[in-house]
Amino acid sequence: MAAEATAPLLVERFAIQGGDYEHGGDAAARIKVIMRQLGIDPDLMRRLSIANFEAEMNLVMYAEEGVMEFQVHADALRVIVADRGPGIPDIELAMQEGWSTATPEMRARGFGAGLGLPNMKRNSDEFEISSTVGTGTTVRYAVHLA
Amino acid sequence: MRLSEVADLLQCEVLLGEERLDSIEVRTCFAADLMSDVLRFSHSGALLITGLTSLQSIHTADVADLAAILFVSNKIPAQATIDLARAKQIPLLRTWRGMFDACGVIHCAGLPRAVEV
Numbered sequence: 001m002a003a004e005a006t007a008p009l010l011v012e013r014f015a016i017q018g019g020d021y022e023h024g025g026d027a028a029a030r031i032k033v034i035m036r037q038l039g040i041d042p043d044l045m046r047r048l049s050i051a052n053f054e055a056e057m058n059l060v061m062y063a064e065e066g067v068m069e070f071q072v073h074a075d076a077l078r079v080i081v082a083d084r085g086p087g088i089p090d091i092e093l094a095m096q097e098g099w100s101t102a103t104p105e106m107r108a109r110g111f112g113a114g115l116g117l118p119n120m121k122r123n124s125d126e127f128e129i130s131s132t133v134g135t136g137t138t139v140r141y142a143v144h145l146a
Numbered sequence: 147m148r149l150s151e152v153a154d155l156l157q158c159e160v161l162l163g164e165e166r167l168d169s170i171e172v173r174t175c176f177a178a179d180l181m182s183d184v185l186r187f188s189h190s191g192a193l194l195i196t197g198l199t200s201l202q203s204i205h206t207a208d209v210a211d212l213a214a215i216l217f218v219s220n221k222i223p224a225q226a227t228i229d230l231a232r233a234k235q236i237p238l239l240r241t242w243r244g245m246f247d248a249c250g251v252i253h254c255a256g257l258p259r260a261v262e263v
Contacts, residue, residue: 021200021201021202022201022226024201024202024205025201025202025204025205025206025208025209028205028209029205029208029209029234032208032209042190042211043190046190046209046210046211049208049209049210050185050209050210052209053185053205053206053209054185057202107180109198109200109202110179110180110181110182110198110200110202110203110206111180111181111182111202112182113180113182113183113186114182115182115183115185115186116182116185119182119185119186122186
């Protein structure tokens with residue numbers, strides 16, 4: 001991808017375990033701490049943090065395991081979330097607000113409203129998702145630095 | 147409206163951040179048990195009113211830059227939830243009132259609805 005042709009200035013990777021609600025949110029929180037240390041604009045930091053938390057909870061709820069990679073580039077903050085899991089059969093459907101395959105347990109924990117993926121896109125300047133049923137899903141998104 | 151006024155109006159027990167209540171100005175509230183809704187529709191600086199006491203309520207307030215969390219219906223968060231909020235410096239309040247009641251009281255006391263975006 002052209003956007004990733006230049007090497008990032010900083011890369012941090014966070015392992016995320018499917019079903020681990022106890023730590024669901026830790027990666028997003030740690031990335032926010034890094035962004036605050038870097039002096040990222042608060043609005044930008046909020047947008048990327050929301051996208052990260054949505055992505056992290058999606059992974060916790062649906063996948064077996066995965067990694068969230070945070071990259072700092074001169075012109076953008078990029079995140080790649082790749083999981084090993086069931087995959088998404090119909091991405092177009094999954095991107096519709098309100099469409100969800102959440103279980104009652106996920107909803108009882110405050111998630112699964114079918115807003116996560118579209119909200120990640122809404123809070124990003126770039127967003128792409130690819131998925132293979134039975135293998136896993138990879139989501140890439142970025143916010144542009146002014 | 148200062149957070150201390152919210153605490154008085156709703157006869158809150160302050161679980162965390164008592165010393166900061168006077169200095170936090172709440173511009174609006176967002177009431178929901180569904181964190182998906184909070185992440186999608188809330189505004190930075192809002193007071194989160196919720197019945198969800200899980201760790202994810204704290205993470206939600208953290209990533210969405212919310213001012214504080216008010217737990218309704220006398221719900222008590224687990225110690226791990228309180229510890230995470232302490233680390234994130236998010237004040238926690240608790241009221242015996244239910245969500246509708248709590249919202250009604252502070253709305254009638256002058257806290258406006260959030261501007262739509």
